[in-house]
Amino acid sequence: MGVPNKVLTLVLIREEYRILLGMKKRGFGVNRWNGFGGKVEAGETIAQGAKREVEEECGLTLTEFEEVGRIDFEFVGEPQILEVHIFRGDKYEGKLQETEEMRPKWFALDAIPFHSMWPDDAYWFPIFLRGSKFKGYIKFEGHDKILDCSLEELETT
Numbered sequence: 001m002g003v004p005n006k007v008l009t010l011v012l013i014r015e016e017y018r019i020l021l022g023m024k025k026r027g028f029g030v031n032r033w034n035g036f037g038g039k040v041e042a043g044e045t046i047a048q049g050a051k052r053e054v055e056e057e058c059g060l061t062l063t064e065f066e067e068v069g070r071i072d073f074e075f076v077g078e079p080q081i082l083e084v085h086i087f088r089g090d091k092y093e094g095k096l097q098e099t100e101e102m103r104p105k106w107f108a109l110d111a112i113p114f115h116s117m118w119p120d121d122a123y124w125f126p127i128f129l130r131g132s133k134f135k136g137y138i139k140f141e142g143h144d145k146i147l148d149c150s151l152e153e154l155e156t157t
């Protein structure tokens with residue numbers, strides 16, 4: 001058995017015509033717009049970890065959210081797979097704020113800044129935006145080059 005996967009969360013808060021992204025100001029994926037997320041801590045469920053990261057990174061408290069996807073990311077030369085659990089945020093409370101980690105901004109669904117995001121997002125965001133569930137496997141060389149990409153749409157809601 002190889003190295004256990006690193007379990008991570010990614011939350012995309014979506015309203016009818018806009019989606020909330022954050023500009024990552026440090027760490028993994030810096031200088032790219034992304035959803036909010038990160039590691040799952042000991043003693044918390046994946047969903048609890050997702051909710052916590054949103055609060056820490058942009059100040060919002062999720063009151064309704066659902067896991068809609070899962071993508072396993074492999075990076076050439078790194079034994080640990082990143083197992084990313086993707087959630088759609090439907091309802092939230094609180095005041096949106098910039099943090100040390102993220103600069104949040106709402107984007108119209110027809111103006112998502114894919115050129116300043118992880119390159120794979122352009123492949124699975126359309127599946128996410130039509131309300132389907134999905135799972136995938138994506139192999140990277142570095143942080144810009146996709147070597148393999150397989151995505152499966154599981155159901156349309």
Ligand SMILES: Nc1nc(SCCc2ccccc2)c2[nH]cnc2n1
Binds near residue numbers: 008009035073084121
């Ligand atoms: N959209 C997207 N996100 C990630 S990492 C998301 C999980 C994460 C990890 C660390 C800090 C915060 C969030 C990606 N990796 C490769 N392609 C990718 N696309």
